[in-house]
Amino acid sequence: MNMRSSELGELVAFARIAREGSFRRAAAQLNLKPTTLSHTMRTLETRLGVRLLNRTTRSVSLTEAGRQLYDALEPALHDIEMAIETVNRFRERPAGQLRISMPRSAAEHLILPLFRRFSTRYPDITLEISANNGFVDIVKEGFDAGIRLGESLAPGMIAVRITPNMRRAVVGSPGYFARLPAPQTPHDLASHCCIGYRRIGSGELRRWAFAKDGEHLNIAVHGNLILDDASLMLIAAVQGAGLAYSEESHAAPLIASGRLIRVLEDWCPSFPGFYLYYSGRRQMSAALRALINTLTGALTEEETPHCPRKEDVPQATIPSLQTPVPSLDSLRGIARGVPTEGYRDRDDRDERY
Numbered sequence: 538m539n540m541r542s543s544e545l546g547e548l549v550a551f552a553r554i555a556r557e558g559s560f561r562r563a564a565a566q567l568n569l570k571p572t573t574l575s576h577t578m579r580t581l582e583t584r585l586g587v588r589l590l591n592r593t594t595r596s597v598s599l600t601e602a603g604r605q606l607y608d609a610l611e612p613a614l615h616d617i618e619m620a621i622e623t624v625n626r627f628r629e630r631p632a633g634q635l636r637i638s639m640p641r642s643a644a645e646h647l648i649l650p651l652f653r654r655f656s657t658r659y660p661d662i663t664l665e666i667s668a669n670n671g672f673v674d675i676v677k678e679g680f681d682a683g684i685r686l687g688e689s690l691a692p693g694m695i696a697v698r699i700t701p702n703m704r705r706a707v708v709g710s711p712g713y714f715a716r717l718p719a720p721q722t723p724h725d726l727a728s729h730c731c732i733g734y735r736r737i738g739s740g741e742l743r744r745w746a747f748a749k750d751g752e753h754l755n756i757a758v759h760g761n762l763i764l765d766d767a768s769l770m771l772i773a774a775v776q777g778a779g780l781a782y783s784e785e786s787h788a789a790p791l792i793a794s795g796r797l798i799r800v801l802e803d804w805c806p807s808f809p810g811f812y813l814y815y816s817g818r819r820q821m822s823a824a825l826r827a828l829i830n831t832l833t834g835a836l837t838e839e840e841t842p843h844c845p846r847k848e849d850v851p852q853a854t855i856p857s858l859q860t861p862v863p864s865l866d867s868l869r870g871i872a873r874g875v876p877t878e879g880y881r882d883r884d885d886r887d888e889r890y
Contacts (some may be wrong), residue, residue, distance in 0.1 A: 539678045540698050541816060543658050544876075547578075547580060548612070548614070549575055549586075549805055550563070550567060550574055550577050550578065551570075551578060551581055551589060551590075551607070551610070552607060552611060552614055553566055553567055554574070554578065555590075555607040556596060556601065556611075556679055556879050557597070557598060557679070558595075558597055560574055560599070562566040562738050565840075574618070576766065577823070578590060578594070581625060586718070588600050588602065589602060589603035589604075589606060590603055602612070604618055604765075616723075617657070617717065621883045621887065627643070627787070630659060630660070631659055631661065631662055631823035631824045631826070631827045632661035632662060632823075633662060633663070633822060633823070633824040634662070635662060635663070635664050635665065635822075635828060636665045636681050636685070636708075637664065637666055637667070637680060637682050637683065637684065637813075637828075638667045638669055638673040638678070638680045638682075638683040639666065639667070639668060639669075639683060639724065639769060640668065640669070640670050640684070641669075642764065642767050642768070642784065642787065643670045643684045643811055643871070644666050645668075646786065646787060646853060647684070647699070647700065647811060648666060648684075651831060651835055652664065652830065654831065654835075655827075655831045658827070658831065659824070659827045662824045662828075664828070665682070668826070670687070670766075671683075672691075675814075675815070676816050681815065681824075681825055682813055682814060682825055682828075683813070683824065683863070684699070684811055684812070684813050684814075685811065685812065685814065686703075686808075686810065686811060686812070687809030687812050688808070688809055690814050691814075692815070694817065695814060695815055695817045696812040696813070696814040696834065697813050697814070697829055697837055698809075698812050698833075699812060699813050699829075699832040699835075700810055700811040700836060701810055701831060702807040702809060702810050702834070703739060703784055703807065703809075703810045703811075704784075704785040704787070704805050704806070704807050705745075705746070705782060705783065705785060705808075706782055706788045706789075706792070706802070706805060707720075707745070707769070707782055707783075707799065707800050707801045708780065708781050708783060708788050708792065708797040708798065708799050709777075709797065709798055709800065710774060710776070710796065710798070711725045711795070711798060712776045712777040713779065713780070714798055717793070719800045720780075720800055720801060722806055723745070723747045723754050723801060724756075726756055726758055726780070727759075727781055728748065729758075729760075729779065729884075730759075730762075730778070730779035730834065731745070731758035731759060731760040731779055732760055732762050732763075732773050732774060732780065732781045732782075733758065733763035734763070734765065734766070734782070735763050735764070735765045738807050742757070742763065744756055744757050744758070744804065745758055745782045747804040748804065748806045749803060749806075751803045754804075757852070758778075758780075758782075760778075760779045761779075762778050762779060767784065767787065768787075769782060770782070771783055771791060771797070772833075775791065775796050778844075780800075781797075785805070813828075813829060813832060816871040825867075858876060
């Protein structure tokens with residue numbers, strides 16, 4: 538049968554509502570008003586003569602007819618997207634929108650410092666970042682790719698390394714160490730005030746992991762400040778609130794400036810860094826390939842001595858520390874993270890950085 542473009546648009550809108558489970562989120566993804574999207578669905582249901590969605594004030598669910606339509610429609614829409622993507626490869630420059638899920642630290646210290654270079658090379662690509670420290674099912678949530686630590690990747694994903702191996706660092710301010718002696722072993726942390734980190738996924742307090750000469754320790758630290766953000770932990774450490782457990786490169790500028798002092802360095806081994814990953818069931822788009830090329834190119838440059846390019850953005854530090862540091866009182870209210878539904882409580886290392 539012949540299908541008008543408006544009818545295809547109705548089906549695309551229906552599929553997005555079914556995927557998001559929300560009129561509001563689907564409307565935002567389609568750049569429509571929720572009222573416009575609701576009218577579109579009423580038109581589709583009237584034309585088909587069946588109810589596709591069960592609507593309440595708080596949720597949207599599929600009827601049996603809606604489920605069967607969505608199951609048949611989703612593969613067809615995917616094929617259309619891939620057909621359009623095939624044409625995209627013939628463009629002089631890749632185009633489209635990329636939705637990427639990643640921890641906040643990856644956005645702050647990895648993606649944003651490279652964005653100027655990426656956008657200069659690929660001005661027709663729009664990059665949408667969802668900074669979420671909890672685990673996200675990128676297929677279910679409709680993301681093109683995700684960025685996580687290598688040890689936290691879901692099975693069945695294709696992964697590309699985009700950073701070198703990483704190390705942890707235990708740091709405190711000069712003022713803090715004027716009051717207390719520096720710990721010589723992880724066991725000495727029992728007598729120190731340590732800034733806690735609340736895991737968003739499980740709601741548990743993170744243990745501090747150490748290893749040396751074949752000995753592996755996971756220390757349950759104690760203190761009177763608990764946060765759910767790695768950058769805030771460093772800010773609090775600069776204020777003298779206690780010891781922070783950070784990713785080495787994030788703390789490095791503060792250590793170099795003398796605002797923080799590192800301890801227990803010989804107890805902090807390296808571990809796999811960040812990987813970009815995507816579903817192996819979907820064909821890679823030209824836009825995603827462009828992002829991967831930018832990230833892996835930067836990794837190669839980082840591992841090989843070179844002269845910096847003029848268009849490169851300098852290595853990111855913590856923006857909050859470039860202005861006067863917030864008072865410690867303003868941080869005391871930030872104490873607990875809210876567990877995220879669906880987080881895989883297997884290895885929460887993503888959330889640490």
